Amino acid sequence: MNEMLSRAADRTIGVVRGIRDDQLGLPTPCAEYDVRALLGHLSWVAAMMAALARKEPVPPADTEPAALQERVRDMVAAWADPAAFEGESPMMGFPMTVVFQMGLGDLVVHGWDLARATGQDYEVDAETTEAMLVYVEQMAPMARQNGVFGEEVAVPAGAPPFERMLGLSGRDPAWKP
Template identity: 40%
Template sequence: MTEHAALIAPAAAEFTGILCGIGESGLSARTPCAEYDVRALLNHLLYWGPWLEAAGRKTAPPEMSVGEAEAGLADGEWLSAIEKQTARLVDVFGTSGAWQGMTALGAAEMPSSIVGDMVLGEFVFHGWDLAKATGRTLDVAPEAAEAVLASATAMGEQARTMKVYGEEVAVAEEATPFERALGVTGRNPGWTR
């Protein structure tokens, strides 16, 4: 899946564009992820981003003294922090080397390409979540839509078992690849705030 490396930078650019439009008042908006408002989703991204980066660099994961819910990472200079984190993820996963061989995400060993697809999915799916929550539109390239559909389908059952994805949402027969990918992850493509 090293060809997916080329999808990372454009997806990150779209994602960052959505982030830049979130004002202080938007932080309490609900998102399509039922357990997260915008602030909690940003906290989630800031919490797990260093783990993904470490997996891409094939280095030890960060040591966390608190869990995600207690981390409080989406306060203060959250936009600068997430922009820098996104740039580091692009730096790592925008090259084919990060997609090759095996790596560890925490204690779990897995193919590096799976972690790369997770990063792409973070930008695309959570970018969509944040866009929907704030009344904006995320532009997903056709190649990125096909890539996240393939990876979401491949990981679907395991991700649902681990409560990473919700129950699959049925989509219309004429749904686009991205709408089908949203459905696989448990998101309703027609979600409104």
């Protein structure tokens, strides 16, 4: 599973490196965040997910976008330890395998958000797409109830799996700035 996380990290970091300063104020498909705020959110999520994987206290919220790349790499390193997948997260009350999927989902979906907002490509491999589709299908009702996902966006019958996953997560696969 860590290979999927590593690939997602590489893709998302590639997008982050391609963001220009003049794009930081652009809207994203994640309506509550512009590009700068989404970078900060993802930076803190990566730090939180690394701490959870190591069974350490979650650091205080710190949405420093400049730390994002380092924090994503640390997150990947933390989940490389097989012990990270053991047990349940006291903070979240989920099995650690689900916490891992949450972190992977944040990298993949927010990586797509950032790419879409800044006019970059974002291709996800078939293995990660399938894992994310299964995860989102299972978590969508609870995630919507808790305000983590938006309302489902209908996608055409026969849409590719990644677009179906985006729609289930409340994203419009055809979103444009």
